[in-house]
Amino acid sequence: MEDGARLMERVRARDVDAFEQLYDGYHRLVFGIALRIASDAALAEDVTQAIFLKLWSSPDTFREGNFAAWLSRVTRNRTLDAVRSRANRPLEEIPADVPAEASTDATVFARIDAQRVRGALSTLSEEQRTPIELGFFAGITHEEIAQRTGIPLGTIKTRIRTGLRRMRESLSEAVSR
Amino acid sequence: MNEPLDREALLDLVAAYALGVLPATQCSLVASFILADAGARREYDELRATADLVGLSAEEPVDSARAARMKERLMATVRNDASPRRAPASATRTSAMWGTTLAAAAAVVFALVSVIQNFGLRSDLHESQTRVATLQTRIDADRRTVERDRRMLTDLTASDAKRYTVAYGTVVTRGEHVYLALGSLPPLAPGKVYQAWTLARGAKTVAPSVTFTPSQNGLTLVPIPESAGNLTAVALSVEPQGGSRQPTTKPAFVQLLGV
Numbered sequence: 003m004e005d006g007a008r009l010m011e012r013v014r015a016r017d018v019d020a021f022e023q024l025y026d027g028y029h030r031l032v033f034g035i036a037l038r039i040a041s042d043a044a045l046a047e048d049v050t051q052a053i054f055l056k057l058w059s060s061p062d063t064f065r066e067g068n069f070a071a072w073l074s075r076v077t078r079n080r081t082l083d084a085v086r087s088r089a090n091r092p093l094e095e096i097p098a099d100v101p102a103e104a105s106t107d108a109t110v111f112a113r114i115d116a117q118r119v120r121g122a123l124s125t126l127s128e129e130q131r132t133p134i135e136l137g138f139f140a141g142i143t144h145e146e147i148a149q150r151t152g153i154p155l156g157t158i159k160t161r162i163r164t165g166l167r168r169m170r171e172s173l174s175e176a177v178s179r
Numbered sequence: 180m181n182e183p184l185d186r187e188a189l190l191d192l193v194a195a196y197a198l199g200v201l202p203a204t205q206c207s208l209v210a211s212f213i214l215a216d217a218g219a220r221r222e223y224d225e226l227r228a229t230a231d232l233v234g235l236s237a238e239e240p241v242d243s244a245r246a247a248r249m250k251e252r253l254m255a256t257v258r259n260d261a262s263p264r265r266a267p268a269s270a271t272r273t274s275a276m277w278g279t280t281l282a283a284a285a286a287v288v289f290a291l292v293s294v295i296q297n298f299g300l301r302s303d304l305h306e307s308q309t310r311v312a313t314l315q316t317r318i319d320a321d322r323r324t325v326e327r328d329r330r331m332l333t334d335l336t337a338s339d340a341k342r343y344t345v346a347y348g349t350v351v352t353r354g355e356h357v358y359l360a361l362g363s364l365p366p367l368a369p370g371k372v373y374q375a376w377t378l379a380r381g382a383k384t385v386a387p388s389v390t391f392t393p394s395q396n397g398l399t400l401v402p403i404p405e406s407a408g409n410l411t412a413v414a415l416s417v418e419p420q421g422g423s424r425q426p427t428t429k430p431a432f433v434q435l436l437g438v
Contacts, residue, residue, distance in 0.1 A: 018258060018261050022254060026250075030241055031234070035237045050249060074231055078234055111232060114232055133200075138198060139237070144195045159188075162191070163226070170225060170228075
């Protein structure tokens with residue numbers, strides 16, 4: 003399959019075949035993230051449909067960088083919005099959404115796949131991995147992570163930072179191999 | 180967060196933001212820090228790229244029936260959209276279906292309202308509606324705040340934003356938006372505030388803009404309400420509480436925009 007970024011270039015030119023390839027290549031990622039966050043297959047299906055339709059109708063929302071990473075963040079934000087719309091939560095409990103724009107550093111890991119990410123996560127200690135996974139998939143603030151795990155907030159903050167750094171090192175090693 | 184944070188504590192918050200677990204109420208603090216500190220910006224870029232990849236670990240096979248159903252629905256919509264000739268017929272069918280559905284929905288609503296009236300529950304209904312309206316207003320206000328913060332952070336961290344280094348921080352412009360991200364403003368004397376000034380295109384004198392006092396951390400993010408496209412410069416000075424019509428002290432900085 004062609005790289006996601008290249009397929010998106012063709013989608014911009016209204017290429018239906020490219021869109022179909024894009025769907026075949028990435029629906030497992032989108033549905034998997036949505037299902038993990040929402041724990042609701044019907045909602046995950048709706049989110050998957052909505053995201054791919056958005057890719058078709060507004061392909062310019064992706065500009066450059068690592069397509070899978072961008073899509074992963076878009077799916078997270080979209081699913082959390084859908085889940086939150088069912089619950090009225092006070093502002094201080096809502097984490098700030100990270101902009102879905104590609105970060106300037108995103109191209110470094112342009113060809114990282116799910117297996118390598120799972121490998122990098124497995125190099126973390128349980129103490130580092132838990133707050134990172136809870137943070138990404140549960141859509142809660144670091145204060146709520148501290149409450150749920152019974153670990154002091156300061157420790158959670160440090161573990162998130164050291165865990166992400168460690169994960170980055172693992173991925174960098176995997177890329178350079 | 181009453182105590183000023185040291186750099187390491189702020190870097191922990193940058194990591195929390197990169198992962199997406201920072202409370203929305205702490206966004207402007209982190210955004211100001213990222214802009215005022217090149218090391219923090221590098222850390223954000225690196226951790227953000229890493230955090231985005233965490234989602235990839237959730238990729239898993241979708242059962243074949245569901246995958247086929249989703250694809251069929253999606254591709255039908257996309258193919259229909261890609262071939263404009265088929266659109267009007269489909270639109271007519273859709274309109275007809277919507278018309279029937281709406282008529283049915285209206286009948287149901289009418290019946291419901293009648294039943295409520297018959298049981299003399301009008302006052303309860305009114306009370307409920309008031310409660311719903313109040314809650315909705317609160318939700319809308321929260322949503323607007325979150326949207327504003329999201330837009331602000333997107334602007335501040337965007338690669339196509341223009342950044343101008345000034346005394347005490349950075350002026351950032353992106354599209355029509357202008358922000359002052361200031362990291363080390365001196366404390367103010369009692370009864371004083373900082374005031375931003377803007378110079379509109381073709382104007383000979385500056386116009387007063389927002390007033391503010393720095394946060395305890397010394398990090399302050401100030402969105403300028405005027406549109407960037409209409410401005411040629413921004414400036415900052417210390418003024419009496421309530422602001423001034425013209426600057427009364429020497430500006431802390433004057434920055435030309437678009438240069």
